[in-house]
Amino acid sequence: MLRVGVQTKNAIDYTNPLPGFQYLKENGFSCVDFSLNSFLTNKQLYQKELNTFFNQSEEQLFEYFRPMKEAAAKTGIEIFQMHMPYPNYVPMASEELNSYLRDVMSVKSMKLCHYLGCKYIVSHGFKLAYFLGSEEAEWAKTQEFVEFLAPLAKEYGITICIENIYTSIGKHIVEGPCCNAHKAAERIDRINEKYGAEVLGFCFDTGHANLVGIDFERFITTLGQRLKVLHIHDNDGMVDLHQVPFTFTKTRENRPSTDWDGFINGLKKIDYHGVLNFETAPVLESFPAELKEEALRMIGTIGRYFGEKIEGE
Amino acid sequence: MNIVCATGGIVKIEFPNQGLMDIAGSGFEYAMLDMSKYISGATLRQWEKKLDKELIKKDIANLKSGIVVRGVHPRYAMLPFLAGDTKRTDLNGMLTDLCVDCIRETESLGVTRFIAQPLSIGVPMDCEWDINLEYFFQLARALTNAESKILLINHCNNVEGHYIRGLCSDASEAANWVDHLNELAKKQGLGEERFGFCMDIGAYNLCGINMQDVANTLRGRVLAAIVRANDGHQDIAAIPFTCVNENGIATDWMGFIRGMREIEFNGDLIMDMTNTLRSTPSLIRPSVLAMGKTIAEYFRSQIQIEEPxxxxxxxxxxxxxxxxxxxxxxxxxxxxxxxxxxxxxxxxxxxxxxxxxxxxxxxxxxxxxxxxxxxxxxxxxxxxxxxxxxxxxxxxxxxxxxxxxxxxxxxxxxxx
The missing domain is CATH 3.40.50.720 (NAD(P)-binding Rossmann-like Domain)
Known part of the structure; x- marks a missing residue:
């Protein structure tokens, strides 16, 4: 049976993680997606601000997350994937900030990933096409970043997962880095061949894909075994809401406007054996506190439904 | 680079004279006959009876007289297609017959570019190429003019009101299809370069597709582009630069212009302003058309920015x-x-x-x-x-x- 996971953000209290892990376990989650990005947020970074979290030594960081590691082990929950803070490059920021993101933040993120026994770390590609004039030039910068981390990834047995993300022109959402499955597949293969290890893989984000009308089934089948991890969440096709699947409809027939059948078919076709991971932290904020546990339980139930459909005949 | 005006929203096929007069009066020399509007997707999906071929002939004859009088050259025809939310899966045969009839009738008017959406409704994913190969060849066999071409076009599928990328939205897939079709057409004696591609800017925009990348992948295969604006959510054809939000424009014109410039595009720009024109009082439609012509010339100058x-x-x-x-x-x-x-x-x-x-x-x-x-x-x-x-x-x-x-x-x- 495919395992089900969820983001730690809003589900786990990092200062006292055991109850949160126990609750996840009781509700059928066997994996988590560690939200390291909560410790240096994109909002801060886009305002060209840094905090001091990653200034801590490796030992201090390990000590900070030791209770989480122990709680996960105690409850039998695997930290299957984690999310590196993003963006990794801020176009309008100083060279100092961008060097920090590469030399300090990303390296320590990799070390934390290894410390937590996590095999997959999701990292966003650089959003630079608008500035540099082409997607190819943009990818060249992302590739430099990936190759900077690749030796460490190989040493630790970690796969860095690039993710399909969006960008915007004004408020109009358009495809961002890694929205072309053919290109992603070719690039992943080329880099992995160069390093002789699976240092690069893919994270398919259903919500981001829905925003730019990606055909889930085609995209997933094109990626095939390069698809390592998932960010499952839903939206209205207009805003990146990170809500519960099956929430949105657009017609009076009230059928879901997100192509969940295509999602299931795609994963079935590639014989996906990873985790059905939900990136739905905002759900736990949108429901009242009294219903938070119920909402989390529903997410777990939807995950098991997907699992049954994907693995069923 | 020719500038072409789509007839949607301005030329009523039963009474075409005033619309053609407005198009000519706005400085457009070329037109795209919108056969998809003539027999709309909504009509097609409810089709139960045999097509009235005489009706098509009668309407085309009607158009012909107007065209001769007004001097607008009908260079393009957009062939009928099924609406994206069509549930019936048994209409592809009927649609193919209808498209073949439209080609025969409009080619006699001087149309040499026929834009055809791939068949996707009722087509299983693993048969897409085979079924479309047969479809496009049936269309190509209907061509009688050696200069005539079938242009494949990208489109969107409608998933319960939400648009996702349809066949030929992926530029590498589209390029492969055009190349294979041309190769097979040559082998079968149907002529050289019988197939090309038409980029529908509105359909790309609905799915936020990087048009610069698309243009570079398709390169010499792109013979035309349908220029229309939308807000990224509704499948409409508005006059460019009019779909905006509080942060600016909602159509990625930068990606379009950069891409067309990079491939040194010298095909035709087809201005599709159907929904703007339909929503505009009849008395001021000529002004909208004139604005469309000015915008088309602006696009041409942007694409050919190095000429001066x-x-x-x-x-x-x-x-x-x-x-x-x-x-x-x-x-x-x-x-x-x-x-x-x-x-x-x-x-x-x-x-x-x-x-x-x-x-x-x-x-x-x-x-x-x-x-x-x-x-x-x-x-x-x-x-x-x-x-x-x-x-x-x-x-x-x-x-x-x-x-x-x-x-x-x-x-x-x-x-x-």
């Missing part, structure tokens, strides 16, 4: 701000300006990438055959200034969509 630069032996710029810098970063090597100038005396004597900023007075002492390119958003005001100074060969250069323009806006730093 080629006219002169030397060039000089007016402007040392972001737009002037954008020009120098984008074209400074290929078309090296002698210098740039600026009304701001504080900048005189400074350099941008080795190009000196001088006083506008220096424009009075230029070598022969020098073009003065205004790289400043106050085009008209500066043009007047230069005219009053007696400066010759003044050209306005719109830097809005330059490859390096936005890089300059990023704190004027190189990204490295």
């Amino acid at each position: 630069l080629k006219k002169y032996k030397h060039i000089v710029l007016f402007g040392s701000g972001d737009l002037g810098r954008g020009f120098i970063r984008s074209f400074g090597e290929k078309y090296r300006p002698l210098f740039t100038c600026d009304n701001n005396s504080a900048r005189w004597g400074t350099f941008i990438d080795g190009i000196e900023v001088k006083s506008p007075e220096c424009l009075l002492d230029l070598p022969e055959d020098t073009g003065v390119f205004i790289c400043n958003m106050y085009h008209r005001e500066i043009e007047e200034q230069l005219k009053n100074m007696g400066v010759l060969n003044v050209e306005s250069f719109d830097c809005e969509f330059l490859p390096a323009y936005n890089q300059n806006r990023v704190g004027r730093q190189e990204v490295n």
Whole structure:
């Protein structure tokens, strides 16, 4: 049976993680997606601000997350994937900030990933096409970043997962880095061949894909075994809401406007054996506190439904 | 590059004269007959009876008389297709017959470019190529003019009210299909280059597809582009630059222009303003059409942005701000300006990438055959200034969509 996971953000209290892990376990989650990005947020970074979290030594960081590691082990929950803070490059920021993101933040993120026994770390590609004039030039910068981390990834047995993300022109959402499955597949293969290890893989984000009308089934089948991890969440096709699947409809027939059948078919076709991971932290904020546990339980139930459909005949 | 006007929203097929008169009166020489509107997707999906071929013939005859009188050349026909939310899966045979009839009837009017959406409704994913190969070949076999071509087009699928990428939205898939079709057509004696591609900007925009990338992948296969705006959510054809939100435009014109420029596109721009025209009172529709023509000419000038630069032996710029810098970063090597100038005396004597900023007075002492390119958003005001100074060969250069323009806006730093 495919395992089900969820983001730690809003589900786990990092200062006292055991109850949160126990609750996840009781509700059928066997994996988590560690939200390291909560410790240096994109909002801060886009305002060209840094905090001091990653200034801590490796030992201090390990000590900070030791209770989480122990709680996960105690409850039998695997930290299957984690999310590196993003963006990794801020176009309008100083060279100092961008060097920090590469030399300090990303390296320590990799070390934390290894410390937590996590095999997959999701990292966003650089959003630079608008500035540099082409997607190819943009990818060249992302590739430099990936190759900077690749030796460490190989040493630790970690796969860095690039993710399909969006960008915007004004408020109009358009495809961002890694929205072309053919290109992603070719690039992943080329880099992995160069390093002789699976240092690069893919994270398919259903919500981001829905925003730019990606055909889930085609995209997933094109990626095939390069698809390592998932960010499952839903939206209205207009805003990146990170809500519960099956929430949105657009017609009076009230059928879901997100192509969940295509999602299931795609994963079935590639014989996906990873985790059905939900990136739905905002759900736990949108429901009242009294219903938070119920909402989390529903997410777990939807995950098991997907699992049954994907693995069923 | 020809500019073509889609007839949707302006030409009523039963009474075509006024619409054709408006199109001709707005300066359009070419038209795209919108057969998809003639027998709409909504009509097709409810189709139960045999097609009335006589009706098609009658309507085409009607059109023919109007075309002859008004002098609009019907270069394109958009063939009928099923609406994206069609649930019936048994209509592809009927649709193929209808498209073949439309080709036969409209080719007699002088149409040589037939735009056809791939069949996708009721087509299993693993049979897409085989079924469409047969479909496109049936269309190609109906062509009688050696110059006529079938243009494949990207489109969207409708998943319960939400648009997702349909067949040929993926540029590499589209390129493969066009190449294979041409190869097979040649082998079967149907002629050379019988197939090409038409980029539907509106359909790309609905799915936020990177059009610059698409154009580069399709390159020489793109023979036409349907230019229409939408808000990224509704499948409409609005006049460009009118679909906006509080942060700016909602259609990625930058991606479109950059891509077409990079591939040196020299096909046809088809202006589709169907929904704007339908929503405009009849009395002022000619003004909307005229605006559409002006916008099309703007796109053509943007795509062929280097043409004015080629006219002169030397060039000089007016402007040392972001737009002037954008020009120098984008074209400074290929078309090296002698210098740039600026009304701001504080900048005189400074350099941008080795190009000196001088006083506008220096424009009075230029070598022969020098073009003065205004790289400043106050085009008209500066043009007047230069005219009053007696400066010759003044050209306005719109830097809005330059490859390096936005890089300059990023704190004027190189990204490295």
